[in-house]
Amino acid sequence: MERPLPAPAGLAADRYAGLSLAAWQKFGTLALIVLAAVLPFALSRYHVFELTMVMIYAIAVLGLNILTGYNGQISLGHGGFFAAGAYTAAILMHHYGVPYWATLPPAAVICFALGVLFGLPALRFEGPYLALVTLAMALATPQLLKYFDTWTGGQQGINLVKPMPPPALVELGLDRDRWLYYVAFVALLIAIRVAANLLHGRTGRALIAIRDQPIAAAAMGIHTARYKTLAFGTSTLFTGVAGALAAIVIGYVSPEGYSLFLSVSFLVGSAIGGIATIGGAIVGGLFIQFVPNLANDISDAAPWAIYGLAMLLFMYAMPRGVVGSLGPLIARLTQRIRAG
Amino acid sequence: MHQFLQQIFSGLAAGAIYASLALALVMIYRATDLVNFAQGEMAMFSTYIAWTLVNAEVPFWGAFLITLVVSFVGGMLIERVVIRPVENAPVLAAVVVTIGLLLIFNSTAGWIYSYTVQDFPSPFPDRPLFGALMTTRDLGVIAVTLAMLILLFVFFRFTATGLAMRAAAQNPDSARLCGIRVGRMLAIGWGLAAAIGATAGIMVAPVLFLDPNMMGGVLIYAFAGALLGGITSPVGAVVGGLIVGVTENLVGTYLIASQLKLTVAFALIILVLVFRPNGLFGTAIVRRV
Numbered sequence: 001m002e003r004p005l006p007a008p009a010g011l012a013a014d015r016y017a018g019l020s021l022a023a024w025q026k027f028g029t030l031a032l033i034v035l036a037a038v039l040p041f042a043l044s045r046y047h048v049f050e051l052t053m054v055m056i057y058a059i060a061v062l063g064l065n066i067l068t069g070y071n072g073q074i075s076l077g078h079g080g081f082f083a084a085g086a087y088t089a090a091i092l093m094h095h096y097g098v099p100y101w102a103t104l105p106p107a108a109v110i111c112f113a114l115g116v117l118f119g120l121p122a123l124r125f126e127g128p129y130l131a132l133v134t135l136a137m138a139l140a141t142p143q144l145l146k147y148f149d150t151w152t153g154g155q156q157g158i159n160l161v162k163p164m165p166p167p168a169l170v171e172l173g174l175d176r177d178r179w180l181y182y183v184a185f186v187a188l189l190i191a192i193r194v195a196a197n198l199l200h201g202r203t204g205r206a207l208i209a210i211r212d213q214p215i216a217a218a219a220m221g222i223h224t225a226r227y228k229t230l231a232f233g234t235s236t237l238f239t240g241v242a243g244a245l246a247a248i249v250i251g252y253v254s255p256e257g258y259s260l261f262l263s264v265s266f267l268v269g270s271a272i273g274g275i276a277t278i279g280g281a282i283v284g285g286l287f288i289q290f291v292p293n294l295a296n297d298i299s300d301a302a303p304w305a306i307y308g309l310a311m312l313l314f315m316y317a318m319p320r321g322v323v324g325s326l327g328p329l330i331a332r333l334t335q336r337i338r339a340g
Numbered sequence: 341m342h343q344f345l346q347q348i349f350s351g352l353a354a355g356a357i358y359a360s361l362a363l364a365l366v367m368i369y370r371a372t373d374l375v376n377f378a379q380g381e382m383a384m385f386s387t388y389i390a391w392t393l394v395n396a397e398v399p400f401w402g403a404f405l406i407t408l409v410v411s412f413v414g415g416m417l418i419e420r421v422v423i424r425p426v427e428n429a430p431v432l433a434a435v436v437v438t439i440g441l442l443l444i445f446n447s448t449a450g451w452i453y454s455y456t457v458q459d460f461p462s463p464f465p466d467r468p469l470f471g472a473l474m475t476t477r478d479l480g481v482i483a484v485t486l487a488m489l490i491l492l493f494v495f496f497r498f499t500a501t502g503l504a505m506r507a508a509a510q511n512p513d514s515a516r517l518c519g520i521r522v523g524r525m526l527a528i529g530w531g532l533a534a535a536i537g538a539t540a541g542i543m544v545a546p547v548l549f550l551d552p553n554m555m556g557g558v559l560i561y562a563f564a565g566a567l568l569g570g571i572t573s574p575v576g577a578v579v580g581g582l583i584v585g586v587t588e589n590l591v592g593t594y595l596i597a598s599q600l601k602l603t604v605a606f607a608l609i610i611l612v613l614v615f616r617p618n619g620l621f622g623t624a625i626v627r628r629v
Contacts, residue, residue, distance in 0.1 A: 068432070074432070128369070128571050129567055129619075131375065132563060132610075132613075135560070136564075136603075139606065143603050144600075270432075271433060275430070275432055301451045302447040302450065303447065304446060305448050305451065307443055307447075308441065308442070308443030309444060311437070311440035312422065312441075315426055315433045315436050315437050319429035320429075
């Protein structure tokens with residue numbers, strides 16, 4: 001039986017209602033952005049706060065995706081870098097009175113530097129060995145935070161004042177939670193844009209080549225060590241900025257908030273969203289924020305069993321993550337429709 | 341000097357338990373290239389089964405044997421039902437499945453047995469030995485671990501099933517062509533790992549006391565031990581586990597207060613790995629392009 005060949009995407013003939021597929025995609029993205037921009041006014045303040053956290057987790061997971069998904073370096077320690085960003089912001093705001101927005105660049109720089117320093121010894125490790133090294137980092141984080149208590153406030157942590165929106169916006173009736181939602185929203189848009197530019201170009205191809213065939217990549221002239229270190233630094237930069245944003249939005253940092261469980265959550269969110277995808281980070285953020293609460297609603301007695309079960313079911317149904325598995329499926333469907 | 345030797349011996353007793361769990365991790369890693377994050381919680385659950393039996397007036401060693409059998413069957417079932425579906429999925433999917441299992445076991449144990457800390461009986465009396473260098477309890481733990489290791493060695497070296505399992509782990513395709521049922525061997529591997537873990541759990545429970553989070557720390561040290569020895573080497577896992585036990589104890593006693601003990605112990609392990617990236621006994625993997 002002969003099947004008609006599917007038409008290659010992007011041809012001029014490929015039009016729906018007079019628009020090309022690429023234009024439809026752009027239109028869809030724009031619609032999503034507009035929706036996300038008006039959403040806070042349709043929701044309660046608590047739900048706005050939850051969505052803000054979703055976006056912050058999405059930035060952190062996006063950082064992990066760059067490292068684990070595109071470069072194949074597994075990390076169980078990103079909670080540590082999240083903490084580094086959060087404490088940078090908290091210490092600057094609390095001890096030096098720096099305005100909240102000005103803490104983001106230092107958090108980015110510090111976490112990038114930490115990531116590069118950490119990435120250098122990590123060059124020698126792969127697979128489970130790298131997992132152990134990063135696991136050690138995740139375990140050490142709360143202990144180190146408690147140890148240096150003159151800066152970190154030790155066990156008690158640091159309380160922060162939640163920032164107000166600019167006066168002009170306060171007059172228009174914008175409250176703190178909605179303002180912080182927009183701060184996180186803009187940060188997420190910038191993060192996605194930067195990640196897309198980085199990953200869809202020469203650098204992204206180099207990272208993927210190193211992941212799939214490290215020796216061949218080196219033979220082709222890719223500076224493996226430099227790119228791997230760069231991937232580590234960029235990844236921790238994203239996660240660190242997310243940590244700083246989380247500290248600002250929650251208004252509180254303490255060692256208990258950055259346990260091993262947070263690092264594991266990032267990895268789980270990353271796998272469930274789709275490990276080598278950009279959109280998967282948002283799905284991962286949604287999973288990290290909402291599924292534990294949902295599990296609690298389903299069963300008071302054993303909520304984490306429900307959470308674990310959800311992880312199993314997601315991985316059985318979509319081993320490549322939601323975006324990683326549904327993306328190709330949608331592409332096939334549209335091709336079939338096009339082919340008639 | 342006396343105190344130093346004392347610390348070494350109690351480190352060895354703790355290390356024997358890390359070594360057992362490390363061995364369980366290595367067995368599964370060799371067979372399926374997968375680090376089983378649920379290994380500790382599986383052991384914890386087995387220990388609760390033993391605890392239930394002991395409370396029902398079953399003699400200790402009887403309860404021990406029944407628990408081993410139940411754990412073995414349970415481990416096989418987990419491989420068949422839970423792990424099989426992600427066998428050919430990306431590694432990270434399988435890792436997430438074992439993390440899911442960890443949460444399920446932990447939460448279910450808390451639900452059934454509550455999070456209250458329970459006493460667990462020790463089969464060995466707690467008497468000082470050799471001029472208080474060590475206790476009979478430490479010696480008992482080390483003896484049980486050694487006995488288990490010898491049994492495993494005999495099983496893998498001298499039985500047909502053991503040989504078939506080694507073949508299945510080393511080269512599944514060729515093994516299958518020789519008529520070995522690779523799937524069944526993997527299941528047996530998981531069963532054995534679960535039984536080894538159960539032994540570790542039962543040995544450590546009198547010291548740590550029984551509660552659903554008991555094995556969290558043990559798993560981390562076992563993981564460190566397995567990697568220090570080389571994740572592909574069973575001998576390495578045992579030696580690595582013992583070294584980690586002793587290091588942890590010495591660091592805690594002589595170097596730094598308990599708060600940063602874990603951090604320092606890990607820093608030392610990583611330092612070793614920087615110079616031997618495949619562990620002490622591991623083999624470097626040669627890859628084709």
